Amino acid sequence: MTPDAGEPLFTTDNKQLFIGDGTTAGGLLVGGGTGVGYVQKICGTQAIASGVDSVTVSGLGLAAAPGQVLVTVRKLTGGLNLFATVRDDSITTGGFTVDLSAATDAATYKLDYLAIV
Numbered sequence: 001m002t003p004d005a006g007e008p009l010f011t012t013d014n015k016q017l018f019i020g021d022g023t024t025a026g027g028l029l030v031g032g033g034t035g036v037g038y039v040q041k042i043c044g045t046q047a048i049a050s051g052v053d054s055v056t057v058s059g060l061g062l063a064a065a066p067g068q069v070l071v072t073v074r075k076l077t078g079g080l081n082l083f084a085t086v087r088d089d090s091i092t093t094g095g096f097t098v099d100l101s102a103a104t105d106a107a108t109y110k111l112d113y114l115a116i117v
Helices: none
Strands: 008-011 016-019 028-030 041-048 054-057 068-075 084-086 096-100 109-116
Touching: 041 054, 054 109, 068 084, 068 096, 096 109
Parallel strands: none
Antiparallel strands: 008 016, 016 028, 041 109, 054 096, 068 109, 084 096
């Protein structure tokens, strides 16, 4: 089985997380180890200000630019349901920029991200 790019796979027997790249059978292992398919994951959360329609994550200082960046926008209570898209041309070793589907209506939104190197 070859998962699509960005598709997560979790093995319940070994409790391992894999992320698909669209070409590698079984996906790429996320986390430690030195085996084939090893990738580094950097995750975090960033507050999003009110009235903005994009967010820049910076200061990551990665050894290489991430091959994939997965993002989720959340708000603790009520508000708009927003979608987020990472700008492909913005992904660097230092960070990336995310476009939101609309401007935020309050300062209580959070951007959760997972950068896969």
